[in-house]
Amino acid sequence: MKFDIIITISLKEGMLNPEAEAIRRAIAHLGHTTEHLTTADQFRFVLDAGDKENAEEITRSICERLLANPVIHKYEIEVI
């Protein structure tokens, strides 16, 4: 079976994020006030897997072995 997968990887709370700070300032220069600006990387793909549980397990393993650094990143998984 084929599943649509969405992985969103972001920095854990408390990690410095200079990119987010730069964007917050640039938006302020445009005249708009923002709070709690965070950045994330998103990956979407179609995955071949036996069932939904299996798809989730494979996706989790892809995150932990390849896409995320567990020391600094957290990740969200959607299996559709």
Add this chain to the structure above:
Amino acid sequence: MKFDIIITISLKEGMLNPEAEAIRRAIAHLGHTTEHLTTADQFRFVLDAGDKENAEEITRSICERLLANPVIHKYEIEVI
């Protein structure tokens, strides 16, 4: 009023994405087959705006003037 904003920026269809191709191959090395792998940048923040329509307009302007390159990028906006 404050609104939660989620902006997702990705490459338009047909644009070369070497990062996505590299990830697809790395996942294949882990033994899993994926299709249609795409990458995107996501930005989340809280925005001060008069009403929801105004928040959407400001967010669109932030995308077009700052975050996205309209030649190569498309963007999705969520205002919550």
